[in-house]
Amino acid sequence: MKTETTTRRRAGHAVAALLAADGLLHLYWATGATWPAADERALSLAVLGLETSFGPQVVLPLAAVTLAGATAVLAHSRGRGGRITRAVTAAVATGLAVRGLAGLGWAAGLLDSPAGSPFHTLNLALYTPACLVFGWAAARLALTPAVHPNGPIASVHPG
Secondary structure, three states, X not given: OHHHHHHHXXXXXXXXXXXXXXXXXXXXXHOOOOOOOOOHHHHHHHHOOOOOOOOHHHHHHXXXXXXXXXHHHHHHHXXXXXXXXXXXXXXXXXXXXXXXXXXXXXXXXXXXXXXXXXXXXXXXXXXXXXXXXXXXXXXXXXXXXXXXXXXXXXXXXXX
């Protein structure tokens, strides 16, 4: 049981850390900064494979979603939040799995991604593997009910 709890927490911490890093990066981009790219166009092409805005109206909602997801996954991994954090963890797993499968589609040439482009390279080396691995970890976590590590919380009834 102790090993199961440790594994659960580690998986939750890893998935939450990935989501938090992604959320913080989106907050950073909301300031107008474009690191690690030279400009917004290059950033857009490297991250998404197409030209789109990285303005605050686009990246702030994404930051909010990923940071909320990180919070819920971490809470679920620690036996907190019950059905809500479990449902959010399942949604995170689904989102990561869908992105991972789309990444396989890009890698196989089923979706448009010019070979040699920054997006194509990053998709193969980073985005797809991370989404598949972390999606699998989030799915395993979501499939286990939230049980507080100290056991059930006793309810207090007035005497």
